[in-house]
Amino acid sequence: EPEVTQTPSHQVTQMGQEVILRCVPISNHLYFYWYRQILGQKVEFLVSFYNNEISEKSEIFDDQFSVERPDGSNFTLKIRSTKLEDSAMYFCASSELYTGELFFGEGSRLTVL
Amino acid sequence: DQQVKQNSPSLSVQEGRISILNCDYTNSMFDYFLWYKKYPAEGPTFLISISSIKDKNEDGRFTVFLNKSAKHLSLHIVPSQPGDSAVYFCAARDGTSYGKLTFGQGTILTVHP
Numbered sequence: 001e002p003e004v005t006q007t008p009s010h011q012v013t014q015m016g017q018e019v020i021l022r023c024v025p026i027s028n029h030l031y032f033y034w035y036r037q038i039l040g041q042k043v044e045f046l047v048s049f050y051n052n053e054i055s056e057k058s059e060i061f062d063d064q065f066s067v068e069r070p071d072g073s074n075f076t077l078k079i080r081s082t083k084l085e086d087s088a089m090y091f092c093a094s095s096e097l098y099t100g101e102l103f104f105g106e107g108s109r110l111t112v113l
Numbered sequence: 114d115q116q117v118k119q120n121s122p123s124l125s126v127q128e129g130r131i132s133i134l135n136c137d138y139t140n141s142m143f144d145y146f147l148w149y150k151k152y153p154a155e156g157p158t159f160l161i162s163i164s165s166i167k168d169k170n171e172d173g174r175f176t177v178f179l180n181k182s183a184k185h186l187s188l189h190i191v192p193s194q195p196g197d198s199a200v201y202f203c204a205a206r207d208g209t210s211y212g213k214l215t216f217g218q219g220t221i222l223t224v225h226p
Binding site: 004006031033035042043044045048055056058091093095098099101102103104105106107 | 155215
């Protein structure tokens with residue numbers, strides 16, 4: 001069964017460092033997303049991406065964040081200068097249609113020290 | 114952000130019985146609702162969805178009911194199985210939004226053998 005894969009599964013970084021989280025969406029999906037879940041809190045939307053551009057972003061997704069689809073398969077989330085409060089589980093998701101169900105990866109746990 | 118609320122943090126049921134998980138929402142622009150199941154250290158897994166033009170959708174042991182006037186939906190699992198033990202998230206999508214889902218806090222379901 002097709003699935004969304006994410007790397008790394010866990011990354012520990014120092015505050016102020018840049019981090020790149022990688023995702024391989026399901027191959028025939030056209031819409032890509034990043035969500036995050038801070039420990040003990042809700043899963044929250046960060047950004048959606050379609051046709052090589054951001055479709056929508058939340059207020060969390062400030063200038064420190066960026067997304068990119070560098071080739072035909074990968075979808076990345078970059079955090080330029082990490083803060084302690086960026087520590088969370090980051091989930092990549094994809095969907096065939098924007099009206100359809102989102103399929104999530106297993107997540108990348110980011111720990112900022 | 115309290116647009117989607119799951120007021121029961123946990124639910125415990127006996128194997129073979131019905132599990133009923135509830136979800137309330139406040140945003141009238143939501144037109145599509147989904148339930149996700151999440152095991153520890155995994156991403157949310159899509160379970161079942163319902164469009165706002167329907168009041169019921171069934172898939173095997175899982176049925177979702179939508180009461181638009183009450184802004185309430187529920188997930189019924191019959192019969193419940195120990196493997197159903199997980200965190201269940203209700204999520205909703207605004208029809209004007211590109212795949213942005215708003216999640217509830219989740220309900221931990223435990224099914225006892």
